[in-house]
Structures are given as C-alpha cells and as structure tokens.
Amino acid sequence: MPEPVAVHGLLAVGAAGYWWQDAESGARLLRGDASGVSEVALPEGPDGLTVLSVHPADTGPAAVLYGHPGGDYGHLTEAGAPDRVLARRPALVRLPRVPSATGGPAGPGFVYTGFPPDARLEDPPVDGIRVAVHRTGEPFAHDRAVPLGDVPDALVTLEPTADPDAVLVKSTARGVTAHRLLRLAPGSGRPTVTELPAASSPRTRLVLGAHRWWRGEALGTPRAVLYALPPGETHPSAGEPVAFPDATAPAWFWGTRQGVVVRAVVAGGTEALYRIDGDSPEPRLLAQGAPGDSFPEVTAAPDAGCALWLRVGRRSDGGTAGHVEQLLDGTPAPRTLRTLPWPASAPGTTRFCAAGDGHRLPVRLSGTAGPVLLLEHGGLTALANAPLERALEDLVRAGRLTLARAVTRSLVPAHRVPSGERGYNDLLHAARYLREHTGPGRPLFVLGHSMGAVGAARAVLLEPGLFDGWILRFPVTDLVGFPALGIGRYWTALLGDPSRPEQRAALAALSPLHLPLPAGPLPPVLIQTGTHDTRADARHGRRLAERLRGRAAVTLSGYPVGHVERFCQAASRRAVAEVTAFVLDRAAFGHDRAVPARDSACVHDGTSAREGASGAHDPAAARDPEGASP
Known part of the structure; x- marks a missing residue:
C-alpha cells in the first residue's frame, strides 16, 4: 500500500505553483511549472x-x-x-x-x-x-x-x-x-494608506486584479453574490453581479492577473470550480465533481499568472485519487501536475432531521456498524487532509465505526439568535435523530473541534443521557471570557461582545463553561489542547476540564502542536490515536458512566494538566500566570 499523504499550503508565484506534501516520513515542498515537478530544498x-x-x-x-x-x-x-x-x-x-x-x-x-x-x-x-x-x-x-x-x-x-507596488x-x-x-x-x-469602503461582514472579500476588481458578499451562504467592478471601484453599485447557474452559490474566490477562480457549492453539496475572465463576467465551468468529490485546497494571486488547486475525486475503479492541478492565464483547461494516492472515502448517505426552528439539517452517514461518532461537518481544519479524518475513515471501512457529519449552520452573534438556536444547538438535534434511527444499543459519541466544540459540549450538557462519550479537540468553551484568551478579542463580530451587558447575558446562556451542570452523571470526556495553539487558547479546555472533575471521567491531554495538525508530526499522530482509542475503548462500556478515564491529568508536553485550570466563575483566572493575557 502506498504511504498516505496530505497536501496543503498551496501557493502561486508567477507561472509556478508550490505545495507541501506530508507523509509520516516527513514534509516536502514541491514546485510545479512548465518543466515539470521538482522538490524545493x-x-x-x-x-x-x-x-x-x-x-x-x-x-x-x-x-x-x-x-x-x-x-x-x-x-x-x-x-x-x-x-x-x-x-x-x-x-x-x-x-x-x-x-x-x-x-x-x-x-x-x-x-x-x-x-x-x-x-x-x-x-x-x-x-x-x-x-x-x-x-x-x-x-x-x-x-x-x-x-x-x-x-x-x-x-x-x-x-x-495586480499592482506590484500595492498591497491589500x-x-x-x-x-x-x-x-x-x-x-x-x-x-x-515609502508607504501611503488609502481607506476603502468597510466590509459589510467578515464574509466580504476583495480581489484587485489587473483588468477587474472583484467583490464578494455573504460568501458561503445561499445569499452569496460576486460583483465584477471596474479597476479602482469597490462599491457593488459600481459593477455588475456575476450570474451563476441556478442553485449555485460562490463559497470563495481567488484572483489571477486576468480573472478569478471561484469555488462554488451546488445544491446537494457538490463543489464546482468556475473561471471568470477579466474582460467578460461570464462564469465558465472548469471542473465539477460527482457527489463526494471536493476541492479542499485552492490558491491564486492577482500578481501571478496561474491558479492551483487540489481535486479529490473518484477513479473509474471506484477508488479515490488526489490531483494537484494548475490553470495558467490564457489557457482553456487545467493540467495535472501531480497525482497522489488518496484513501477512498467510505460510501455515504445523506439524511435530514428537523432542528428546533424547523430547519432541515443534513446529516451524512458513512458506515453501518460499530459505535456512532457525530461531528460537525466544518468542525475539523482542512477535512480532506486532517490526520483524524483519515483515521476515522479507516475505522469506517473496517466496519468498526459509523461516522455521522452534521452540516450545522454558521454561528452568529448570540444576542441576535432567539433561544440559542441557529447552529449552537444543531448538533443536539442531530444526536437525537441518530439515537432514534441508528439502532438500539449502539454507543453514540460526539466530537467538536475548535468552535465546533461549543455545539458538541452544549449537546452533552443539555442531554447527557444521549451520549456515551464526548471529545473536544482544541476547543472553544468560554463564550464569556474569550476576549481575554489568545486571539479571542477578534471574535466579537462573530460571537458577540461580552463587555456589553445584554450581549454578555446571551453569551452566558450559550457558553459550555457557564451552562448549569445537569443533576446526574456526565459521560466520559476527552479534552485535547495544543501548547502552541493561538486560535483556541488551551485555557478554554483546561477550565472546562476543571469544572467537570467530580461529575465525569475527564481525560485532559496537552500536545506540543498548534491548531492545525499534519501527518508528518508525530505529536499529531499520537493525538489522533488517543481519539480513536477513546471511542473504541469506551464503546464497550455502553452507557456505564463509571468507567474511569485513562489519566485525568494526562499531558504530552511535560506540563501539568492542572496548571492554571480554573472555573469560569473564578475571578482569579485573569490574575494568575496562566490566566493572564499572553
């Protein structure tokens, strides 16, 4: 069997493309251009x-x-x-x-x-x-x-x-x-700074090409619109919207000197790539995969003459392959630079359950045997490349796990969401559906990564009887104190501002660290943190672990990694092995809440798991060395 690989970090420079290729033996930086593919020392x-x-x-x-x-x-x-x-x-x-x-x-x-x-x-x-x-x-x-x-x-x-002397x-x-x-x-x-019109939301994107400027609004939502603008203009009224086919919404786009490449989502979840040239805002289909195919990595730059992407699709024999493809400006079709061995994804079926506000929530199931593991579809970083995603798929193909991915809705400021619905509780509704429809007696686990840990933790704390275990990886858990943790101060536009009393009350009602603990026991929990994680500060996980001790079997593990894992990192592979062992070991215990954690103070970087942990209500958390702003 070929060694599994992962591709990430794509970069376009002129007419050349660069990408990292990870395997257990290490990482290589590759360059692809007209002369072929070579390794960069x-x-x-x-x-x-x-x-x-x-x-x-x-x-x-x-x-x-x-x-x-x-x-x-x-x-x-x-x-x-x-x-x-x-x-x-x-x-x-x-x-x-x-x-x-x-x-x-x-x-x-x-x-x-x-x-x-x-x-x-x-x-x-x-x-x-x-x-x-x-x-x-x-x-x-x-x-x-x-x-x-x-x-x-x-x-x-x-x-x-596209201007060599200008940066956005x-x-x-x-x-x-x-x-x-x-x-x-x-x-x-010598620099000069010119103010451009403010973005209407964090989902606004500008690309300044040579022949057109491009503006995207509400990207990644059904309301997404892409505008083609004359150079020097940024307001939508100065341009014209790009007309995509019905039921097709742009999710993101990348510019080259002569146009843009757009990744769009078609009804049913299929991804597609479109090319739009600067002289005519008519989208041209470049590649559209069958259901399950994807383009997990895309890149381009307005000062470069090419776009580069990773396409993961099915082969004629039913297997899966990864292709690094390049599209040069002025050419009609992309070319393949490198074909990679890619583990085949397990066959899946999509079902729908009703969320609390009536929304039809897609839940994709892979596998039919073993315990059921529910995770948020967007909860892992770079799903197609994540080591954990690969390990879970291996268990599905071996008939030892059923993987359920819920397509939850984007989080919005808490004070704008009545009763905490719209994304925050979507995993709970998916869990209810799975408990009812995946067969009696099958253990059910939920996994939340990063901001996805909010929904996972809320589901367990609100209805612990649904679950046999829960996993929080590099989690966000404190929706009240997050501005003082790592880069959390920049999330107020996404979540709300706890310095305002009315928004603080709404956030406290949603925060896993502030929810009332249920009267009965909680299922075992595995919490993993990263020593070098500046996105989801490790104190999020440590504070929740401290609060849960005595109410659940808690395994708190710290790894010397950041927020993003790679195959070539031994610590990442150990963290993945701990997750799969946690699920398989505890599946044998069913609903037994008394199963002990392997190590309630387990760490892998030489740091005590109890160091700096505190409850959300502890005012000293902001004064001790671990609680101080880094």
Missing part, C-alpha cells in the same frame, strides 16, 4: 523549530518562517538579512526589488505582519500586530511599521494585488472589518 530550522512556510520569489532569496509545529507565528528569516523577526503565518506579500531611479537603495522585498521587537516565540504574541515593509537583505530591525489609523492592534491579513490590507477590530490599500512609492518604498 529546505534549510535547517533554528533552535530545533520546524519550517512553517516558505515564500519563494521568481528571483532572489526566499523568505522562510520557522516556528512550533502547527503554530500560527514564528521567526521570519531571509538569506542575506543578519537577523530575524517574529511574524504571523501566512501574511507576507512579495514585492519586486526595483532600484531607485535616483540611484538610491533598492526598493522593498516584501510586506509582512509582525510583532514588536520584544515579542518572544515562547509567549503567544497577540498584541501589537503590525504591518511592516522589509528591504531585501537589510536587517529586520530597520523595518518600520505602517500606521493603520486608529486600529494598530487589529487582526491583520495581507493580500497581493484586511483588518478586523471592535467588530468592524476594514480594507485598506497600502501603496509603496516605486524605488523609495
């Missing part, structure tokens, strides 16, 4: 760190980011520069190095998001995020931050544009998402 990382990302350039040295496995930030270095800087991943835009017309020093090499000079890799840096311009080969210490008005600490991402800056602060155009004077690299 990676330098050794400093201080025992791993390469998180590489930012190649058509000419000149590459910029490399080193950090903890799965982390979101690290040391940014460049050949020729005598030092390094702490930066986020991935948030770097390469710029041409053009000599000054006056004979002065060369222009900048790239724009990046970084942190103050005193920020340390050991302390998750969430404050002081800044945009800085770097000159190739010069010390990072000489870089100066670009002022972004009154939101210097906003959560910032950068995107290239997207930032979110105090519930408002803003777009700015950062333009550098050729040669001197």
Whole structure:
C-alpha cells in the first residue's frame, strides 16, 4: 500500500505553483511549472523549530518562517538579512526589488505582519500586530511599521494585488472589518494608506486584479453574490453581479492577473470550480465533481499568472485519487501536475432531521456498524487532509465505526439568535435523530473541534443521557471570557461582545463553561489542547476540564502542536490515536458512566494538566500566570 499523504499550503508565484506534501516520513515542498515537478530544498530550522512556510520569489532569496509545529507565528528569516523577526503565518506579500531611479537603495522585498521587537516565540504574541515593509537583505530591525489609523492592534491579513507596488490590507477590530490599500512609492518604498469602503461582514472579500476588481458578499451562504467592478471601484453599485447557474452559490474566490477562480457549492453539496475572465463576467465551468468529490485546497494571486488547486475525486475503479492541478492565464483547461494516492472515502448517505426552528439539517452517514461518532461537518481544519479524518475513515471501512457529519449552520452573534438556536444547538438535534434511527444499543459519541466544540459540549450538557462519550479537540468553551484568551478579542463580530451587558447575558446562556451542570452523571470526556495553539487558547479546555472533575471521567491531554495538525508530526499522530482509542475503548462500556478515564491529568508536553485550570466563575483566572493575557 502506498504511504498516505496530505497536501496543503498551496501557493502561486508567477507561472509556478508550490505545495507541501506530508507523509509520516516527513514534509516536502514541491514546485510545479512548465518543466515539470521538482522538490524545493529546505534549510535547517533554528533552535530545533520546524519550517512553517516558505515564500519563494521568481528571483532572489526566499523568505522562510520557522516556528512550533502547527503554530500560527514564528521567526521570519531571509538569506542575506543578519537577523530575524517574529511574524504571523501566512501574511507576507512579495514585492519586486526595483532600484531607485535616483540611484538610491533598492526598493522593498516584501510586506509582512509582525510583532514588536520584544515579542518572544515562547509567549503567544497577540498584541501589537503590525504591518511592516522589509528591504531585501537589510536587517529586520530597520523595518518600520505602517500606521493603520486608529486600529494598530487589529487582526491583520495581507493580500497581493495586480499592482506590484500595492498591497491589500484586511483588518478586523471592535467588530468592524476594514480594507485598506497600502501603496509603496516605486524605488523609495515609502508607504501611503488609502481607506476603502468597510466590509459589510467578515464574509466580504476583495480581489484587485489587473483588468477587474472583484467583490464578494455573504460568501458561503445561499445569499452569496460576486460583483465584477471596474479597476479602482469597490462599491457593488459600481459593477455588475456575476450570474451563476441556478442553485449555485460562490463559497470563495481567488484572483489571477486576468480573472478569478471561484469555488462554488451546488445544491446537494457538490463543489464546482468556475473561471471568470477579466474582460467578460461570464462564469465558465472548469471542473465539477460527482457527489463526494471536493476541492479542499485552492490558491491564486492577482500578481501571478496561474491558479492551483487540489481535486479529490473518484477513479473509474471506484477508488479515490488526489490531483494537484494548475490553470495558467490564457489557457482553456487545467493540467495535472501531480497525482497522489488518496484513501477512498467510505460510501455515504445523506439524511435530514428537523432542528428546533424547523430547519432541515443534513446529516451524512458513512458506515453501518460499530459505535456512532457525530461531528460537525466544518468542525475539523482542512477535512480532506486532517490526520483524524483519515483515521476515522479507516475505522469506517473496517466496519468498526459509523461516522455521522452534521452540516450545522454558521454561528452568529448570540444576542441576535432567539433561544440559542441557529447552529449552537444543531448538533443536539442531530444526536437525537441518530439515537432514534441508528439502532438500539449502539454507543453514540460526539466530537467538536475548535468552535465546533461549543455545539458538541452544549449537546452533552443539555442531554447527557444521549451520549456515551464526548471529545473536544482544541476547543472553544468560554463564550464569556474569550476576549481575554489568545486571539479571542477578534471574535466579537462573530460571537458577540461580552463587555456589553445584554450581549454578555446571551453569551452566558450559550457558553459550555457557564451552562448549569445537569443533576446526574456526565459521560466520559476527552479534552485535547495544543501548547502552541493561538486560535483556541488551551485555557478554554483546561477550565472546562476543571469544572467537570467530580461529575465525569475527564481525560485532559496537552500536545506540543498548534491548531492545525499534519501527518508528518508525530505529536499529531499520537493525538489522533488517543481519539480513536477513546471511542473504541469506551464503546464497550455502553452507557456505564463509571468507567474511569485513562489519566485525568494526562499531558504530552511535560506540563501539568492542572496548571492554571480554573472555573469560569473564578475571578482569579485573569490574575494568575496562566490566566493572564499572553
């Protein structure tokens, strides 16, 4: 059998595409262009760190980011520069190095998001995020931050544009998402910032191409609209909407110099890719898979002449294959750069249950035997590549597990949702359906990852008798104190603002850490946290574990990983093995709540699981070393 692989981190540079390929033996960075596919040599990382990302350039040295496995930030270095800087991943835009017309020093090499000079890799840096311009080969210490008005600490991402001297800056602060155009004077690299109209929601996207500017609204929802705009215009009224076929909604889009590639969702859950050229806003179908096929990774850049994607589809013999495909500007059809062995997904059927507000909630079932594991469809990061997803599919094919994926609705600010419905309780309704329709006596487990842990934990705390166990992986559990945990302060637009009394009350009614505990015993729970996870701070999981002790058999495990897992990371594989063992071991006990946890203080990074844990009601949580803002 070929070694299982995973593909991630796609990147387009000029007419070349780059991607990471993971296997248990390690990770490789591959480049594909007209001459074929070749491996990119990676330098050794400093201080025992791993390469998180590489930012190649058509000419000149590459910029490399080193950090903890799965982390979101690290040391940014460049050949020729005598030092390094702490930066986020991935948030770097390469710029041409053009000599000054006056004979002065060369222009900048790239724009990046970084942190103050005193920020340390050991302390998750969430404050002081800044945009800085770097000159190739010069010390990072000489870089100066670009002022972004009154939101210097906003959560910032950068995107290239078709203009080699301009960068699109997207930032979110105090519930408002803003777009700015950062333009550098050729040669001197002196920045100017132009305010663009504010985004109507975090689901707004701008792409600034050479012949068109593009604006997407409500992406990923049935109301999604994509507008083609004249260059220099960003308001929808200045352009025309792109007409997609009926029952087709754009989920996201990526720009090349001459157009955009759109990933759309067709009624029934099928994904499709469309190409729209800059001279005519007519979508042209590039690829549409059969039900179950997908395009889990897509990338392009408005300063590049190609798009790159991973297509996972069925072969003629019924198996599954992964294809890395590239579409060059000016060519009618994509070409395959690399075909990869891909484990076949188990056959599935889709059923529907009724949510509390009457919504028809899709539940996809794979397998017919063993315990039933319910998870949120969007709850795992990069579902097609996640190590856990592969391991669960293996158990399904072996007849040892039935996997149920509920297509829950997006979370919205709590104070706008009557009685906590609309996504927060969808997993509970799916669990009721499964308990009734998957056969008597079959154990039922629920798994929540990241924000999906909110729905999973709520389901168990509201009706513990439905479940035989629950798993929370890198979870969010505190919907009241989240602004003080990691990057949670940037989620107020998504969840609500607990500093406002009326919104705090609504959040407390939904928060797993604040829900009243049921009178009876709770099923066993496995909680996994990441030492280097800046998205879902480990204190979310530790605080809930502390609150549940004495009411449930609690296994709390910490791993030296970030929020995203990879096949090539041994710690990720251990975390996956712990999940599958938890489900299979406890399935034999049925509804017995007395089964002991394997280790109620189990950790894998040398840190005590009890260190810094506290209940949601403990005011000292914000004062102790673990409770302080990182």
